[in-house]
Amino acid sequence: MRSIKIFNNNAVSTVMPDGREAIVLGNGIGFHKRPGDPVDEQRIEKVYYVQDEMQTRFLQLLQNVRPEVMEAAEEIMRMGAKAGLTMGNQGAISLIDHISFTVERFEQGIVLPNLMLSEIRMLYKKEYELGLRALDIIQKRCGVALPEDEAGYIALHLVTISVDRSAAYDTLKFVKGTLDIIKDTYGVTLDENSIDTMRLTTHLKFLAQRIFRHEDWKDDSMEDMYRYLLEQNPKNQECLDRLNDYISKTFHYTLNQQEKFYLLIHLTKVLQLGE
Structure with missing residues (x-):
């Protein structure tokens, strides 16, 4: 497997052994790499097969999302997977997009109150606890301390990743x-x-x-x-x-x-x- 395009330190496109084009994510998988270099398969953590409208949306994300935001999203997805959530490709893309937009909005001084926070806390307790942990990950990776309301929004994204939105x-x-x-x-x-x-x-x-x-x-x-x-x-x-x-x-x-x-x-x- 050889890289076709390097998006950032943690994302490259390649052709899988079955001949399908895919975007692979993994810590450091694109670090100091150039098109044509072999892909370190040991570093692959997630595979997105290129198809339909998902390809366009994901490529846009990779080209516009800051590397630290992508790293935060990947760590949150790994945390969710360890907690037993099914992390589908479309839901994962939605989570990356949400975190990117949230960080940008907060840096601009725009804070959206979560009017459903108490219901989310009661109804989706596990996902809400993961949402609180996600805030710590975002602060560590992106240097942004988001308010508790955002834990509720992230929890809801984690819920919709695992079930019908x-x-x-x-x-x-x-x-x-x-x-x-x-x-x-x-x-x-x-x-x-x-x-x-x-x-x-x-x-x-x-x-x-x-x-x-x-x-x-x-x-x-x-x-x-x-x-x-x-x-x-x-x-x-x-x-x-x-x-x-x-x-x-x-x-x-x-x-x-x-x-x-x-x-x-x-x-x-x-x-x-x-x-």
Whole structure:
């Protein structure tokens, strides 16, 4: 294998043994190399096969992204892979692009508040912890100390690398929208660190996933307990009606009685509505 083009110290293009053109990444793989030099296969950490629109986008990134930004992105991707995340090519390119844009924006004094930070912390705890570690990597590599809001944005990118992007954002939108309605209806502030709030958030996450997969769930054995919980607080019915209206209009799904029942169980715990 010989290099065709040297993009930076850590990225070169080459022709793989099977004859396909690819861009290979690895620490120092392009250091002091020129076109035609052999590629040190021991240094290859990631391979991007050149095809379709991904080729154009990735080539543009390599030509415009600063080497230290690329190094930070590569270290974050290795960290994510060690944590069990599936790092697909398209998602990895998106992460590199995001980090590059974030560093440039921050250096220009532009800070974007993350309005979904608390939901990201609760819903994607592992990815959020990786996001915090990513901030340390970016500071070490790029000399930029990004705020905690950016850990949430990076966490969301790590989530979308491993799962369908639209499903991840729809789930987050679902959870944030329902929690906002709950807090507004009862006039409360939820403690995101409490076990009951985390259980409520987890329940909403799985409810969202079931809705998006169009799974039907029926269990007629809860009628008496459902009525009992419903009558414990006059705002319970109002909250369920508002939630159902929001979910119906936004996600085109109508909650059935069993789903309302389990929501009431979690609401009773987290808000202590029965007292």
